[in-house]
Amino acid sequence: MVTRAPRLPSTQPAFVLHHYDWSETSLILDLFTREQGRLAVVAKGAKRPYSQLRSVLLPFQRLQVGLSKPSRDERSETEVQTLRTAEWAGGHTLPTGAALFAGYYLNELLLKLLARQDPHPGIFDAYAATLPLLREDEDQRSQAALRAFELRLLADLGLLPDLSVVTQTQRPLDPDRLYMLGPETGVSVPSHEAPAFGATQLVQLQAALLHGSQAALQQACAECLPALKGCLRGLLHYHLGQKPLRTRAVMLDLQKLLD
Structure with missing residues (x-):
């Protein structure tokens, strides 16, 4: 046959x-x-x-x-x-300012983390849903959309652990404890000063990832933005290895000039 x-x-x-x-x-x-x-x-x-x-x-x-x-x-x-x-095929006007940098940041993540000819329709749909939410003033909705895309990207590539259990033991999270999310330890009890999540926040993120709705994931991200930004930056840096993001470096240099 x-x-x-x-x-x-x-x-x-x-x-x-x-x-x-x-x-x-x-x-x-x-x-x-x-x-x-x-x-x-x-x-x-x-x-x-x-x-x-x-x-x-x-x-x-x-x-x-x-x-x-x-x-x-x-x-x-x-x-x-x-x-x-x-x-x-329809869409919005080209972003400007900080939204433009955010768009190029998303593109650079895709270029450096996706292999050629490896379909990821979930990531494609998440990318399409994120672009219209990017704002020049980087409001909370825009930040939540960026964090949700980063989570979806890592999850669909198999680079994100199950957020509803302790990675080392696979036991459910204790609702009364705080947890950290690290590139090597996964979900664990904080052993040093690191962005910390409540157990409920991590469980809600995992539920939104499993549900598949980018809007639901954005809403869950909005509940823990400060911790998410720090830990996802560490996760992405770890998995990018020797491929630093030029977009982020340009943004930092521009901020120094403006300051």
Whole structure:
């Protein structure tokens, strides 16, 4: 019996994460698609003055794209597809200020943590749901949306422990105790000064992750934002390893200039 590869859709939703010059007239795109994950795609003629793609291939805009069958890039092991069609599929205006930096931060996380051609529809949907909530003034709703996306990303990649139990013993959390979340220890009793969570907060985060609703996860994050920001920064730094986030460094430098 011959097993056939699954047939790819004629078009699929996608976002542009990054682009590189390929020639005088073309671009290499790093696309994040719902069905195929992160892909390297050639956009032929996209730099030409009258190309219809120029006004479409923008970051943070939901697209509907049609791709050719993949071919092997002679200069690398990456399978590169050709962009056949790209249409704007609705969305919001490009973010500005702090919201723009936050958007590029999300893109950099995806570029550095997602392997190519590894579909994660849950992460795609979470990304699409997070972008409209980014605000220039970084209000509580925007911060909760960012933390919820970070949690969803880590959970879907298998990098987040079960938040409803003590990681080492797998016993349920004591409702009267505080806990920390570390990259090596998981959920544990704080042994040093670290961001601490109430047991109920961690259980609610885990329930929202299992439920699958990004809105519910954002609401749970809003209840423990100060602790979440510190511990998730540590988790992401740990799993990124030798791949520091340039977006965060640029934001810190800009804040120093403004101060």
